[in-house]
Amino acid sequence: xxxxxxxxxxxxxxxxxxYYEEQGLLSPLRRPSGYxxxxxxxxxxxxxxxxLLAAGLGTAxxxxxxxxxxxxxxxxxAACPDLLVDLARERNRITAAMEELRDAREMLDAIIAAPVxxxxxxxxxx
Numbered sequence: 005x006x007x008x009x010x011x012x013x014x015x016x017x018x019x020x021x022x023y024y025e026e027q028g029l030l031s032p033l034r035r036p037s038g039y040x041x042x043x044x045x046x047x048x049x050x051x052x053x054x055x056l057l058a059a060g061l062g063t064a065x066x067x068x069x070x071x072x073x074x075x076x077x078x079x080x081x082a083a084c085p086d087l088l089v090d091l092a093r094e095r096n097r098i099t100a101a102m103e104e105l106r107d108a109r110e111m112l113d114a115i116i117a118a119p120v121x122x123x124x125x126x127x128x129x130x
Contacts, residue, residue, distance in 0.1 A: 005041070005042050006041065006042070007021055007022075007039075007040050007042065009042070010042045010050065013047050014051060014054070021050065023063075024050070027063040027064075027066075028067050029049070029063060029066060029070060030042075030046060030049060032046060048075055049070070051075075052070060052073055053066060053070070055080050056070070056073075056080070060094065060098045061094055065090070065094060068090065069082070069087055072084035072086075073087075
């Protein structure tokens with residue numbers, strides 16, 4: 005199938021599919037005309053890429069982990085035991101980022117809730 009068909013089947017734009025190829029995540033065959041030729045395996049690969057992106061992994065990390073992933077009835081699983089260490093590290097990175105965002109939200113909540121004396125608002129002309 006050509007790139008347009010893969011795009012329709014996966015819901016991923018042709019531009020994103022080309023980007024995945026640039027990042028080494030997809031390796032379509034090339035026809036003599038230069039057109040990319042995709043197979044049903046590529047459909048599964050694109051779906052795995054989307055799942056890993058949704059899990060917060062970047063494309064460089066996905067390039068490392070994708071060869072060790074298997075699809076067990078629609079659920080990705082880490083087939084290589086060493087991969088679990090990398091995935092745990094990524095999970096810890098995401099957890100730390102979530103904590104930083106929570107702290108930032110709490111700071112904004114405090115700023116929003118802080119009372120402003122009327123004279124301060126008048127002095128600032130707002």
